[in-house]
Amino acid sequence: GAGVSQSPSNKVTEKGKDVELRCDPISGHTALYWYRQSLGQGLEFLIYFQGNSAPDKSGLPSDRFSAERTGGSVSTLTIQRTQQEDSAVYLCASSLGPGGEKLFFGSGTQLSVL
Amino acid sequence: DAKTTQPNSMESNEEEPVHLPCNHSTISGTDYIHWYRQLPSQGPEYVIHGLTSNVNNRMASLAIAEDRKSSTLILHRATLRDAAVYYCILKTSGSRLTFGEGTQLTVNP
Numbered sequence: 079g080a081g082v083s084q085s086p087s088n089k090v091t092e093k094g095k096d097v098e099l100r101c102d103p104i105s106g107h108t109a110l111y112w113y114r115q116s117l118g119q120g121l122e123f124l125i126y127f128q129g130n131s132a133p134d135k136s137g138l139p140s141d142r143f144s145a146e147r148t149g150g151s152v153s154t155l156t157i158q159r160t161q162q163e164d165s166a167v168y169l170c171a172s173s174l175g176p177g178g179e180k181l182f183f184g185s186g187t188q189l190s191v192l
Numbered sequence: 193d194a195k196t197t198q199p200n201s202m203e204s205n206e207e208e209p210v211h212l213p214c215n216h217s218t219i220s221g222t223d224y225i226h227w228y229r230q231l232p233s234q235g236p237e238y239v240i241h242g243l244t245s246n247v248n249n250r251m252a253s254l255a256i257a258e259d260r261k262s263s264t265l266i267l268h269r270a271t272l273r274d275a276a277v278y279y280c281i282l283k284t285s286g287s288r289l290t291f292g293e294g295t296q297l298t299v300n301p
Contacts (some may be wrong), residue, residue, distance in 0.1 A: 082235075111288060111289075113291075120291045120292060120293050121236065121291040122295065123288050123290060123291075124290075125290075133290060143234050169235050170238075171235070171236075171266075175218060179224065179226070179241055179283075179285070180238045180241075181228075181238060181289060182238070183235030183236050183237070184235055185235055186235055
């Protein structure tokens with residue numbers, strides 16, 4: 079595709095429910111990143127994929143958060159038993175490779191946990 | 193990660209040049225200096241990056257001090273669409289981007 083695509087653009091869920099957020103990177107980009115941004119805050123790194131493997135998961139805030147990437151393309155970020163503090167914009171980015179110097183970001187998924 | 197220091201906010205007038213400063217006194221030899229910007233309700237957007245030499249592209253220029261302990265992002269003619277948060281980030285090849293608080297740029301008509 080022309081850019082990084084994320085879906086859904088908005089997600090409202092109830093506390094305790096599980097949610098899945100999807101990211102379609104730019105075709106041919108092997109590196110994929112997940113970030114989140116709480117209201118009025120900076121971007122917080124969550125996880126980095128190179129191909130299907132995740133060499134850096136250090137930013138995942140708890141074991142309720144997990145992510146996978148299949149076929150070296152689409153990635154899914156799953157949040158189990160959502161809490162109100164999980165409310166944020168979840169941003170995905172991709173780049174050509176691990177040394178790729180330009181990250182291309184999607185528009186994000188706005189997650190609201192009621 | 194080596195840290196960067198940026199002013200919290202800056203103001204400019206439309207069609208005037210803007211110089212956004214960034215200090216990075218603990219930069220290492222393998223750190224590239226990256227600039228991204230984030231417009232309201234959008235994901236960050238790559239602006240420019242460099243290692244030692246000054247860089248120019250269609251969006252901006254990056255001036256890097258000779259000792260590399262500071263740099264300046266230059267927007268040659270600010271427009272209202274340039275109003276955004278500008279992030280200065282040090283990154284080694286293959287590492288992730290670590291965002292700080294950035295500089296909120298306001299452009300006055």
